Amino acid sequence: MLKNEIINKLRKIVGSENVLNSKITMTTYAYDSSPFLGKPGAVVFPTTTEMIVEIIKLANKYNIPVTPRGAGTCLCGGAVGVEDAIIISLAKFNRILEINAVNRTALVEPGVVNKELQLAAEPYGLMYAPDPASQNVSTIGGNIAENAGGIRGVKYGCTKEHVLGLEVVLPSGEVITTGGLNSQVDPEIDLTYIFCGAEGTLGLVTKALLSLTPINSDTKTMTAVFATLEDAGACVSEIIAKGVIPTTMEILDNTVIKAVEDYAKLGLPKDAAALILLEVDGFPAETKAMVENIIQAFKNNNSINYKIAKDEKERQDLWKARRAVNGALGKLKPSNVVHDIVVPRDRLAVMLKKVAKIAEKYDIIIGQVAHAGDGNLHPTLYYDHRIPKEADVIEEACDEIIKETINEGGTISGEHGIGLEKLKYMPLAFSQPSLDYMKKIKESFDPENRTNPGILLP
Amino acid sequence: MNKNVILEVLMKCNRCGLCQEVCPTYRVSGNEFAVARGRNRLIRMAIEGQLEFDKEPEIEQFINECLLCKACETNCPSGVPTPELISQVREYYTSTKGLPIAKKIMYRGVFSHNKRIDLVRRLAKVYQKTGIKTLVRMTGVNNIFNKADDMLPDLPKNSVRGQLPMLLKNIHQPKYKVAYFLGCSVNNFFSSIGVATIKVLQKNSCQIIVPDVNCCGAPHNSAGDQREFKRLAIKNLKELAKLDPDAIIVDCSTCGSILKEYVGLFENEPEYQKLAKQIAEKVKDISSFLIEIGFKKEMGEIKARVTYHDPCHGVRFLNVQEAPREILKSIPGIELIEMNEADMCCGGAGSYSIFYPKLSRQILSRKINNFKKTGASILATSCPACTMQLSFGMKLHELTSPVKHPVELLAEAYDNKAK
Numbered sequence: 001m002l003k004n005e006i007i008n009k010l011r012k013i014v015g016s017e018n019v020l021n022s023k024i025t026m027t028t029y030a031y032d033s034s035p036f037l038g039k040p041g042a043v044v045f046p047t048t049t050e051m052i053v054e055i056i057k058l059a060n061k062y063n064i065p066v067t068p069r070g071a072g073t074c075l076c077g078g079a080v081g082v083e084d085a086i087i088i089s090l091a092k093f094n095r096i097l098e099i100n101a102v103n104r105t106a107l108v109e110p111g112v113v114n115k116e117l118q119l120a121a122e123p124y125g126l127m128y129a130p131d132p133a134s135q136n137v138s139t140i141g142g143n144i145a146e147n148a149g150g151i152r153g154v155k156y157g158c159t160k161e162h163v164l165g166l167e168v169v170l171p172s173g174e175v176i177t178t179g180g181l182n183s184q185v186d187p188e189i190d191l192t193y194i195f196c197g198a199e200g201t202l203g204l205v206t207k208a209l210l211s212l213t214p215i216n217s218d219t220k221t222m223t224a225v226f227a228t229l230e231d232a233g234a235c236v237s238e239i240i241a242k243g244v245i246p247t248t249m250e251i252l253d254n255t256v257i258k259a260v261e262d263y264a265k266l267g268l269p270k271d272a273a274a275l276i277l278l279e280v281d282g283f284p285a286e287t288k289a290m291v292e293n294i295i296q297a298f299k300n301n302n303s304i305n306y307k308i309a310k311d312e313k314e315r316q317d318l319w320k321a322r323r324a325v326n327g328a329l330g331k332l333k334p335s336n337v338v339h340d341i342v343v344p345r346d347r348l349a350v351m352l353k354k355v356a357k358i359a360e361k362y363d364i365i366i367g368q369v370a371h372a373g374d375g376n377l378h379p380t381l382y383y384d385h386r387i388p389k390e391a392d393v394i395e396e397a398c399d400e401i402i403k404e405t406i407n408e409g410g411t412i413s414g415e416h417g418i419g420l421e422k423l424k425y426m427p428l429a430f431s432q433p434s435l436d437y438m439k440k441i442k443e444s445f446d447p448e449n450r451t452n453p454g455i456l457l458p
Numbered sequence: 459m460n461k462n463v464i465l466e467v468l469m470k471c472n473r474c475g476l477c478q479e480v481c482p483t484y485r486v487s488g489n490e491f492a493v494a495r496g497r498n499r500l501i502r503m504a505i506e507g508q509l510e511f512d513k514e515p516e517i518e519q520f521i522n523e524c525l526l527c528k529a530c531e532t533n534c535p536s537g538v539p540t541p542e543l544i545s546q547v548r549e550y551y552t553s554t555k556g557l558p559i560a561k562k563i564m565y566r567g568v569f570s571h572n573k574r575i576d577l578v579r580r581l582a583k584v585y586q587k588t589g590i591k592t593l594v595r596m597t598g599v600n601n602i603f604n605k606a607d608d609m610l611p612d613l614p615k616n617s618v619r620g621q622l623p624m625l626l627k628n629i630h631q632p633k634y635k636v637a638y639f640l641g642c643s644v645n646n647f648f649s650s651i652g653v654a655t656i657k658v659l660q661k662n663s664c665q666i667i668v669p670d671v672n673c674c675g676a677p678h679n680s681a682g683d684q685r686e687f688k689r690l691a692i693k694n695l696k697e698l699a700k701l702d703p704d705a706i707i708v709d710c711s712t713c714g715s716i717l718k719e720y721v722g723l724f725e726n727e728p729e730y731q732k733l734a735k736q737i738a739e740k741v742k743d744i745s746s747f748l749i750e751i752g753f754k755k756e757m758g759e760i761k762a763r764v765t766y767h768d769p770c771h772g773v774r775f776l777n778v779q780e781a782p783r784e785i786l787k788s789i790p791g792i793e794l795i796e797m798n799e800a801d802m803c804c805g806g807a808g809s810y811s812i813f814y815p816k817l818s819r820q821i822l823s824r825k826i827n828n829f830k831k832t833g834a835s836i837l838a839t840s841c842p843a844c845t846m847q848l849s850f851g852m853k854l855h856e857l858t859s860p861v862k863h864p865v866e867l868l869a870e871a872y873d874n875k876a877k
Contacts, residue, residue, distance in 0.1 A: 024516035025489075027503060028496035033473050045488070072490060073475040091488045115479070137478040263535050327474035327535025334469030 002041035002084060006062055010044050010086070013054040018045040018092070029087050030080060032072045033134075033326070035335055035385070036420045038080030040067075043087040049167065049175060049206040052088065056204075057173040059086055059450060067452045068200040070111060070142030073134045075326075075338055076419025078146065078199045082454045088204065090141045096120050097207070104212045105164060105180070110141025110205050117210075126212040129156035132415065133323045141205050147197030149415035151248040151322065154373025155281075156213060158415060160196035167207035168195055171446035180209045194441065199417050200452040202445040216281035219247070220291050221315040224298045224306035225272045229253060229356060229368075232274035233349020235301035236372040239278075240345055242293045249373035250277040250322060251352065256367045259328040264321035272304070274352075276372070277322060279315075322369075326380075329367050333382035337394060337421070339401060343410035345375045354404045355379045362397045364390075376414035402428060418456045426458045459546055461505055467543065468502040470536040471495060477540075480529040482803045486820035491520045494530035494540040501543055511550065521547050523814055525821075526680060527770040527803035548682030561681050564809065569642060569673045570686060576617055579646040583613045609811055609850050611647055618645045618652035622668055625656045632665035634751065637703040639741075641713040642673050643842035651842060654869035655709040655744055661872055662753050669697050674716040680808050684723075691720045695733050705742045709865055711841040712808075715775030717741045743772065744865050745781035745840060758874025759791035760867060765834040766794065767825065767848065768801040769841035782840050782864040789871045798828045806847030818847075819854070826851040829859070837861045 002021065010019045020026070021042040029043045041064070046052045059066045067081030069089045074080075081087050094111030101124040106117060114135040117128045131150035132138055138148070144166075149158040156162075165179030168191075179192035195202055226232040232251050239246065252260065252275045261268040268275060276298075280290040291308070298306045309315040329336060343351045352368060355377070359366035370377040381397060383390040402412055402425050412422050412429045426435060439457055442449070459467070477494035478484050484493035491500070500517050503509045511517055526541045534540070557565070568574050618625075618640055636659060644652045659666055675690040694717070698706060708714035718741055720734035742750070764786055772778045779801075786794045805811060805821030825848070829837055837848055837859055848861045 020489075022516060024500065024509070024514050024520070025491050027509070028489075028491040028499055031473055031499065033475055071475055071478060072473075089488075094488075134475065137475050263537065324476070324535035327472065327476055330472035330474065330536035330538075331470040334466075336472060 002064070002086070006058070006064065007042060009058055010042060010055065013058065014044050014046050014051050018047075019043070029069070029072070029089070032069075032074040032077065032079040034075050034077040034080075034419065034421060035337065036077030036080050038067075038085065039083045040081055040087045041084035043089055045089050045092045047093045049169060052169045052204055052206055053173050053175060055086065055088060056169055056171065060173060060448070063448070063450070065450050065453050068141065068145070068204045070139030070145075071113065071134070071137045073138045074142065074146065074419060075340070075416040076413075076421040078417050078419035078452070078455050079142070081452070090139065090204075093206070094139070099124060099126075099212070101126065104214070106210045106212055108140050108208055108210065110139060110144075110208065112140045114138055114140060114143060121212050122215070124212075125215050127215050128210060129162055129213045130159045133326060136323070140208055140210070144196055144205055144208060145198065145200045146415065146417040149371065149374070149376065151250065151319070151371065153371055153376070153415070154249055155245050155247045160193055162211045162213075163192055163196055163208060164211050165209040166192050166195055166205050168203040168205055170203045171448070171451040175206070181207065197417070199419065199456045201442060201456050203451065216283070218284045218287045219279060219281045219315070220287050221277075221279045221309040221318055222291070222294065222306060223318065224276045224278070224303040225269050226274040226276070226301070226303055227272070229274045229352045230349050231301045231303070232276055233352050233372070235276060235297050235303065236348055237346055238297040238300060239294055240373070242297060244280070244290050244293050246290070246294075246373055247279045247281045248277070249371070251275070251368070251370045251372040252277065252325070253352070253356070253368040255332075255365060256325055256329065256369045259332065259367065260321045260325055263324050263328040264317065266317055266321055268321075277318060325369050329380055329382070332365055332367070333384055335385040336380050336382045337398060338378055338380040338416070339398065340376070340378060340413045340416035341401065341405040341410055342374070342376045342414040343405060343408045345373075347408040347410065348372055348375050348377070351377060351405065351408055351410070355401055358397050358400050358404070362393050364393060364397060366397075371414070374414070375410070420455050423455070423458050464543060464546060465502065465505055467539065468498055468505070471498045471538045472536065473499070474535065476533060476535060477530040480533045480802070482525060482527060482529070482805065482821045483523055483817055485802075486817065486824060492523060492817075494534070494538070497521060497524060497544065498538065498540060501547055511547070512554070518551060521551075523817060525770070525803050525805065525807040525810055527807065528774040529770070529802065532774050545679070545682065548680075549684050550682070552682035552684075557681055557683055560813075561809070565677045565681060565683060566686055569677050570690065572642075572672060575642050575646050575673075579613055579617065582610060583615065586610075586613060609846060611846055611849055613647060614649040616649065618649045619668070621649070621653065625653060626666060626668070627660055629660060629663055629665045631663075633663040634665070634704045635667070636664045636747075637667050637669055637698065637701050637706045639671060639674075639698075639706055639708050639713055639717065640668050641708070641710040641842070643846070644710055648842045648845055651709055651845075651863045651866055654863065654866040655707065657869045658744070658748070658753075658865050658872065659707065662748065662751060667701055667703065669701060671697050674713040676712045676716045677808050679716065679719070688723060691723055691734075692730065695720060695730060695737060698737050699733055703740065705747055706737065706740045707742055707744050707747055709744045709840070709863060710843075711743065711769040711772035711776060711778070712843055714741055714743050715771040718776070743776050743778045743781065743840065745785050746778055748868075749781045749784055753785070753868075754872075755788060756875050757789055757868070757871035758877060760789055760871055760874065761791040762836050763793045763795055763832070763834045764836045764838050764867070765797045765829060765832045766800060766864075767797070767804060767829075767837060767839040767844060769839055769844045770803050770807075772840050773801045778840070782838065785864045785868055786838060789867060792867070795832045795834060797832045797834075799824070804844050804847045804851070806843050808843060811847055811850070822847060822851045822854070826855045826857070830855070830857075835859055836867070838864050838867065840864060
């Protein structure tokens with residue numbers, strides 16, 4: 001519980017309607033989309049940079065930890081905060097300040113929902129390339145904090161490739177601007193990228209200058225069914241080896257296909273071992289050539305059948321189904337852990353198989369969906385948290401998945417972040433000197449460790 | 459559902475947060491306790507014993523702030539039936555604490571009895587026509603009464619039921635025999651919809667019977683008054699069972715979906731459930747029925763740009779989406795244009811607008827702003843409850859655009875041909 005004195009001061013800063021601290025409201029800000037729970041002391045909804053500066057200064061004066069939060073769809077426990085933290089919800093700090101079609105940029109506040117930006121950019125023939133599966137609700141601030149990727153990541157890259165400049169309130173309460181938002185055009189050490197993927201531990205982004213990408217004139221969306229995961233994995237490798245860069249290339253395993261089909265009812269084959277969902281974009285001449293190459297790869301790798309979406313509705317249905325994966329799997333068991341491992345593309349088929357073997361070994365359900373084009377796998381492990389033994393088994397299986405990932409030359413997170421969930425794997429993924437330097441960076445920004453403490457760095 | 463079943467259902471929610479996109483209360487408030495995921499979390503914690511329903515008035519408030527619009531459930535990848543869970547909790551509150559007095563007077567006292575609704579309508583009409591309104595306002599009586607008063611449309615002089623002898627005709631060689639379920643709102647507040655429904659059906663060679671039914675029970679159900687809901691359902695089922703029509707026509711999406719919900723209501727009473735199933739199969743929304751029978755296309759022109767608002771009970775409960783649009787498109791002169799978020803709740807939700815005016819008005823304003831952007835001059839919708847709310851919205855935004863049922867426009871188009 002935070003003292004009344006502090007609550008009152010927060011009310012003065014943001015207005016009393018923008019401060020929550022009752023027991024019941026706190027319960028609804030104790031979670032995100034991960035299994036981790038926090039115990040917030042208060043939630044505040046600032047709508048200006050100045051308000052955030054005041055909140056940070058107040059927190060510093062009383063030595064209270066703060067945690068920034070967007071839509072609360074974090075998958076690694078990065079938005080729940082430590083006990084009695086002030087949760088700074090940026091959900092209402094959500095204006096799109098400018099769309100500049102000539103510069104192809106957008107200037108936004110951190111609470112803007114990814115999809116709202118897409119809708120705002122569309123009339124100009126532009127898009128904001130990063131499109132995490134949560135894009136209909138997740139915010140730009142959260143996307144930057146986690147360096148979110150998305151379904152189009154294989155062609156367009158993750159969030160940090162599209163951030164041009166930031167305004168950030170530092171843990172000291174100072175405000176800096178970086179990159180394209182900096183008035184000085186002299187060469188600088190561009191601090192922009194240090195905040196992308198820092199999970200809100202180095203400061204709070206209050207404005208972001210983002211780059212927008214032209215929407216290509218032609219899009220083709222295809223699905224192909226495979227009898228084994230290996231065939232699907234090998235197919236992905238062949239497509240990439242042929243020089244085709246799809247906009248997206250996803251592999252869904254049987255568990256995922258079934259769950260998604262139950263929800264979306266698209267006529268996906270519920271008995272298939274693997275499904276590749278793939279999209280290419282470009283000028284019609286380009287897409288035509290790509291489609292031919294892809295169909296060849298499907299055939300070479302024993303695809304049972306393949307289809308090209310015949311219209312925009314069919315295409316949207318497929319993507320809606322893909323975006324529903326995380327939620328749709330919720331009905332299998334009451335709890336789950338979703339991993340975010342990355343391996344080199346040529347190890348993808350091997351890794352998919354290894355995860356399937358681990359599921360067999362521990363006799364558990366693991367659903368696998370992978371952004372195959374960039375080697376990013378999302379194995380999701382299902383269990384019942386009320387049965388202590390099940391939770392233990394899951395932990396062991398997770399450890400093994402991570403170990404195998406590292407063995408294959410991979411790493412522990414592609415886009416979901418480390419948060420609380422993967423803290424213990426950090427020493428496996430990074431050398432001690434690397435970790436030491438990361439800590440030094442954190443200390444230089446936040447010597448008192450008050451900004452989103454407890455996550456990311458062990 | 460018992461506690462264990464509810465808990466199992468709740469655990470399907472893995473807090474992915476996709477409900478934020480479609481939940482009207484979240485869209486206008488941005489608050490996590492005003493979205494399905496948050497409400498589910500609270501219910502789960504209460505059932506698990508970490509919180510107590512009875513000791514935390516905020517839980518009751520957040521549960522009651524749900525519109526039961528079902529948008530979350532439709533959009534939920536896990537298919538968590540949040541509205542059903544909310545209804546269960548409300549039922550619990552009503553069974554332990556009883557209905558709030560205002561709801562008791564309104565629902566059990568008035569809506570349960572046809573004669574009393576009629577009386578209230580007539581009194582209200584007098585109240586609107588004479589100077590009593592200003593007088594009462596000056597005395598500043600009960601706040602809730604004032605809010606209800608703001609919402610009330612200009613009342614018709616006669617109920618539909620009162621006009622039936624003049625409206626109903628014997629159709630020569632009818633193609634269909636239909637029962638028209640005349641709901642309370644259409645009958646008393648929006649009689650022009652009922653008159654249009656009858657005219658259009660007769661124009662399409664339907665012999666109409668109007669059974670002597672009661673309120674469908676929607677207000678009682680949403681307030682968690684299951685006992686009264688059941689009593690009304692049984693009365694209606696018995697009344698409808700006396701007939702053997704080709705279809706039971708509804709022009710109120712809410713009545714339609716509630717009639718279909720009778721099936722679930724009698725889970726443990728097989729006899730009534732069987733009856734409910736037979737009835738449910740015959741219930742048809744007027745637009746869908748007209749499309750199905752291939753309605754007559756001899757129409758005159760209505761020159762207007764029209765946009766359509768999907769009532770929650772139409773689009774998500776009855777799965778009616780295309781039919782009313784088809785009808786509007788078929789009318790010569792009408793340009794149908796889609797508005798943003800056409801299927802988002804208007805914030806009416808029965809008496810929600812009276813009990814939760816702030817949220818309700820924010821949701822309503824969002825809707826009216828979406829309407830404005832279309833440049834349409836008529837807002838069409840298939841539910842009198844939405845009509846009441848949307849008309850109120852027009853008033854608040856100082857717009858003169860009428861809110862009309864597609865069947866009203868169709869009747870007008872038929873008339874225009876005759877002219």
